[in-house]
Amino acid sequence: MVIKVYGPAYASSKRLMLCLAEKGIEFEPVPIDLFKGEHKTPEFLELQPFGQVPVIQDGDYTLYESRAIIRYYAEKYKSQGTDLLGKTMEERGVVEQWVEIEAHNYHPPILDMTMHISFASKLGFTQDEKLINESEEKLGKALDIYEKRLSESKYLGGEFFSLADLSYIPMTEYLVGPIEKEYMIRDRKHVSIWWDEISNRPSWKKIQQL
Ligand SMILES: N[C@@H](CCC(=O)N[C@@H](CS(=O)(=O)O)C(=O)NCC(=O)O)C(=O)O
Numbered sequence: 458m459v460i461k462v463y464g465p466a467y468a469s470s471k472r473l474m475l476c477l478a479e480k481g482i483e484f485e486p487v488p489i490d491l492f493k494g495e496h497k498t499p500e501f502l503e504l505q506p507f508g509q510v511p512v513i514q515d516g517d518y519t520l521y522e523s524r525a526i527i528r529y530y531a532e533k534y535k536s537q538g539t540d541l542l543g544k545t546m547e548e549r550g551v552v553e554q555w556v557e558i559e560a561h562n563y564h565p566p567i568l569d570m571t572m573h574i575s576f577a578s579k580l581g582f583t584q585d586e587k588l589i590n591e592s593e594e595k596l597g598k599a600l601d602i603y604e605k606r607l608s609e610s611k612y613l614g615g616e617f618f619s620l621a622d623l624s625y626i627p628m629t630e631y632l633v634g635p636i637e638k639e640y641m642i643r644d645r646k647h648v649s650i651w652w653d654e655i656s657n658r659p660s661w662k663k664i665q666q667l
Pocket residue numbers: 467468469470491496508509510511521522523524568
């Protein structure tokens with residue numbers, strides 16, 4: 458049974474598509490147009506009561522929250538494709554730490570900047586310059602911590618690519634692309650090297666075609 462991935466091919470939905478690609482797991486994208494409110498229909502809310510994407514349906518198993526989904530598949534298919542969790546519990550702990558840090562210190566400021574820089578006019582709200590600046594400052598502080606970590610370790614989770622790095626890719630795409638803040642990556646030597654490494658993975662290039 459092919460996994461159905463409900464969501465647009467960007468941001469959090471792309472996070473799990475990337476994980477499935479790294480694991481060599483086939484999936485069927487089911488586009489959900491947020492701008493048309495397709496994530497707020499009664500049918501979709503049956504699937505995901507918070508009205509957010511992504512959601513997966515794997516047979517009669519349904520799961521939402523992108524980071525829960527990538528952990529599920531990384532564990533379920535640990536010996537298939539790229540091992541994204543590390544070999545020991547201690548490595549796993551460090552991987553989980555950086556996945557959580559992304560969720561709380563990286564994704565939110567980039568999302569706020571993206572919404573206000575790229576979508577304010579389209580969605581009809583006033584661009585909040587103060588929020589953009591505060592978000593950029595918060596992100597800069599996080600990136601300085603990543604710079605130190607990546608000066609000591611090739612990847613965030615250790616000397617192996619893992620969920621800790623994978624989880625960052627979709628929102629970093631916004632940072633270096635649509636919101637034109639690539640300098641925040643390029644001004645940090647080790648973060649820049651890391652970004653070039655992880656964004657050149659075949660899985661990411663494959664997902665970009667969607
Ligand atoms: N923590 C959730 C957040 C998902 C999320 O914020 N999804 C956005 C779309 S995107 O930011 O990933 O592109 C959404 O559904 N937004 C619509 C809404 O929140 O009403 C996850 O990681 O799955």
